Amino acid sequence: MLRWLQKLRGQPGRVAQRQIPDTLWQTTLQDFPFLQRHGAQSLETLRDLTRAFLGDKEFHGAGGLVITDAMAVAIAAQACLPVLGIAGPYRGLAWYDDFVGIVVHPGAVLATRETVDDDGVVHAWQEELSGEAMQDGPVTLSWEDVAGAGRTAGEGYNVVIHEFVHKLDMRDGAADGCPPLPAGFMGAATAARARAAWRATLNSGYLEFCDKLSMAERFGGAPVWLDAYAAESIDEFFAVASEAYFVNPERFARDFPALVAMFDALYGALTPAA
Numbered sequence: 103m104l105r106w107l108q109k110l111r112g113q114p115g116r117v118a119q120r121q122i123p124d125t126l127w128q129t130t131l132q133d134f135p136f137l138q139r140h141g142a143q144s145l146e147t148l149r150d151l152t153r154a155f156l157g158d159k160e161f162h163g164a165g166g167l168v169i170t171d172a173m174a175v176a177i178a179a180q181a182c183l184p185v186l187g188i189a190g191p192y193r194g195l196a197w198y199d200d201f202v203g204i205v206v207h208p209g210a211v212l213a214t215r216e217t218v219d220d221d222g223v224v225h226a227w228q229e230e231l232s233g234e235a236m237q238d239g240p241v242t243l244s245w246e247d248v249a250g251a252g253r254t255a256g257e258g259y260n261v262v263i264h265e266f267v268h269k270l271d272m273r274d275g276a277a278d279g280c281p282p283l284p285a286g287f288m289g290a291a292t293a294a295r296a297r298a299a300w301r302a303t304l305n306s307g308y309l310e311f312c313d314k315l316s317m318a319e320r321f322g323g324a325p326v327w328l329d330a331y332a333a334e335s336i337d338e339f340f341a342v343a344s345e346a347y348f349v350n351p352e353r354f355a356r357d358f359p360a361l362v363a364m365f366d367a368l369y370g371a372l373t374p375a376a
């Protein structure tokens with residue numbers, strides 16, 4: 103347990119020299135085949151980023167869960183995928199430097215939610231979460247969901263990418279479906295214009311998804327691809343759509359053609375696998 107990672111963290115000055123062991127890295131690529139969509143050069147960069155991520159972050163197992171090297175590398179590699187080729191005011195792992203902790207639960211996490219209705223009555227209920235990202239705070243993940251990510255890629259589902267895309271979104275303070283963007287993004291003269299264009303495109307994709315979902319649910323229309331949770335809010339739509347973009351890009355391009363160019367511009371042109 104944690105042998106390689108403990109050594110890595112015990113010798114911070116040597117992080118740069120300590121590569122993720124080959125067998126551990128190869129097992130990660132096999133368990134999460136969508137990582138192998140990227141060419142050799144991108145994969146080497148991903149391996150470097152993953153190692154640096156493991157040097158920066160602290161993993162905590164909840165409910166008695168022991169975090170092994172394999173679990174930490176699996177989470178780190180998937181978390182680094184969105185920042186592998188990203189454009190923007192931050193580079194690489196700087197997108198994630200507002201927090202250190204990653205809390206991993208064995209399964210779904212029960213969160214207590216409360217609302218106060220118009221009569222001032224407090225309603226509390228428990229919500230089952232596969233993960234959660236807090237602004238300037240830790241990321242929480244269900245290991246059961248993380249471990250199944252190879253299998254659920256066809257559905258466009260990936261909890262690690264989902265939560266870390268929320269981190270990108272919140273990097274400028276607001277969970278509004280728009281990460282900080284640089285001036286010049288997709289030809290916009292200023293950062294404000296880049297943001298306005300992003301929001302307009304994402305919002306039309308979001309409204310279209312919500313329409314298709316209600317057609318499917320109320321009127322027996324064709325079922326939607328992607329988790330219905332994406333209809334919850336624009337920031338959830340951004341996170342859910344980004345999951346699909348990374349783990350099942352062919353289907354994503356068929357269902358969300360209007361978003362592809364914009365996501366390509368944000369997440370960067372990665373060298374495809376030969």
Ligand SMILES: [Zn+2]
Nearest residue numbers: 264268338341
């Ligand atoms: Zn979410």
